Amino acid sequence: MIKNKVSEPNLFKLSLRNLLNLSHPLCRLANSISWDDLHESFKTLYSKDMGRPAKSVRLMVGLHYVKYMKNLSDEVLVGQWIENPYWQYFCGEEYFQTEFPFLECGSKL
Numbered sequence: 001m002i003k004n005k006v007s008e009p010n011l012f013k014l015s016l017r018n019l020l021n022l023s024h025p026l027c028r029l030a031n032s033i034s035w036d037d038l039h040e041s042f043k044t045l046y047s048k049d050m051g052r053p054a055k056s057v058r059l060m061v062g063l064h065y066v067k068y069m070k071n072l073s074d075e076v077l078v079g080q081w082i083e084n085p086y087w088q089y090f091c092g093e094e095y096f097q098t099e100f101p102f103l104e105c106g107s108k109l
Helices: 025-032 035-045 057-070 074-083 085-090
Strands: none
Touching: 025 085, 035 057, 057 074, 057 085, 074 085
């Protein structure tokens, strides 16, 4: 089983847990999903020896969920994800992000 990561607080970043209303539907959904089970289901699709280091399963599943929930193109998803802390929280971010997590790779979702 995957342990939840425990990290030291960062005084220079805005914690999403302190910023958001955790009763928001996306926060409640994020907290009800067994992300460890999803990781176990998808881990066979990743290879440690090939390509770029993998992004988290939660990030990938979360992005696809938001994309199809809102019927967004990849480009619109990127722009709105940067502006939406609830989407970032749902996708597993701990702190508010100002850049998309894999914009540099140039690939589509």
